[in-house]
Amino acid sequence: MGKYHHGDVRNVLLQQAENILTEEGPAGLSLRRLARLTGVSEAAPYRHFDGKDGILAAVAIAVFERFAEKLEVAAASTENHEERIMALGAAYVQFAVEHPQHFRLIFGRERPPLDQYPELREAADNAFEVLQRAVTSLDRKAEMTLTEAATAYNRALAAWSRAHGIAMLVIDGLIVPPADQDLSSFVLGLLAEDLTIPAGA
Template sequence: MPTKDRYHHGDLREELLRASVRLIETEGLTAVSLRRVAREAGVSPGAPYHHFTDRAALLAAISARGFEQLGARMISVREGASGPREALIAMTVAYVEFARDSPAYFRLMFRPELYEPDKHPATATAGDAAYAVLEQAVADATGSGGLPSEEADTLALALWSLAHGLASLTLDGKLELRSAQMGTTAVELSDRVTRLFTDLIDSRWPRSE
C-alpha cells in the first residue's frame, strides 16, 4: 500500500530501519538498498531520502540502534547483578546473548566503514556509550577491591575481547557445536568461560584488604 499517508511523520524512519533489518535477516546485507527498503516499507522510492542521504547512512543508523540496544541490555543486567564481579560475568553473557538474538544488528555494528566518527558520528557515539557501560562496571569492580585498579583499561578491553570472541563463535555456530560435545549449552558454556576468566584475574591479583 504505497502511500505517503501510510506512516505518521517520524514513524517512516522507524519502519525503514525495521524493513532493513528484516532484509538483512532474510536475504543478507547485499539485499539492502534505499529503493528495495522503500518497496518493503510500501512507500515511494524517494521517501527514504527524507531520512537517509544514502545507503551508508541507513546502515549506520541501524548500527547505532544496535549499539543502543546492546548498551541498554548490559545496563539492565549490571543493575540486576548481586555485585561488581557478578555484573561483569552477567554483562559478558548478555553480550553473547545479544549477538545470538539480534544477528543482523551485531554483524553490522562492527563494520569499520560505518564506525567513522567524521562520517557517522551518531554510530560512533552509540558505540562509545555501549563500551562506557563496560568501563563503568570494571571501575565498580576495581573500586570494590576485587580487581586491580591500575589495570582497569586493560581489563575492560580483555572482557570486551572475550565477549566479542564468544559472540562471534556463537554466530558462526562453533560455540553451540563445542558446547554440545561438552554436554552443555552455548549459554552455560559462555558463563563458564567468563567465570574461569574472572577467576584467573582473581588468582593473579589478590583482593585488597
C-alpha cells in the same frame, strides 16, 4: 489519486530496514528493494536519509541503544565484581547469539564509519562505557591509585575482548556450543577459564 504523503515514512523505512536486516543480513538490504517493500518510490529514502550509509547508521544507532540496555540490566544484576563481569559477558554473547545480524551490523564491515556519523559514535561510546564502568567499578575510582586504575582498565579490556571473541566465533559457526549444555553456562564456563595451567602439569 494523490497518494503522496504516507505519514511518517522515515520510521516505516527504518522498521522495514531492520526487518530485512534481521532476516537476510546487510547483504540483502538494497535501498531500492527497501523502498519497494515499503510501498514508496525508489528515490524516496533519500529524502529522509543520507543514502544507504545513512539508513545503516540509523539502524545501528537503534541497535547500539538496545545493546547498551541489555548490558546495563546485566551490570545491575549483582553487586559482586566478578559476578558482574560474568553477567556482562554472558549478556554480551547472548545478544550476539539472539540477534546475530544486528551484532554484525554494529561490529562488522557494513557499519558506516563512526567518524562520519557523530550520533553513531555517541551510541557506540555509550554502550562501551556501560561495559567499562561496570567492569572497572568507576564509582570507586577515587579510591584507586593510578596503577590500580590501569590494572582495572586492562582487566576490563581483557574481559571485553574475550566476550567479543566468543560472540564473534560463535555466530560465525567457528565455535559450536555443545548441544547438551545450555548456552549461557557454556559461555560462563569460557569466560571463567583462566590461562594459568592447572596443578598437575
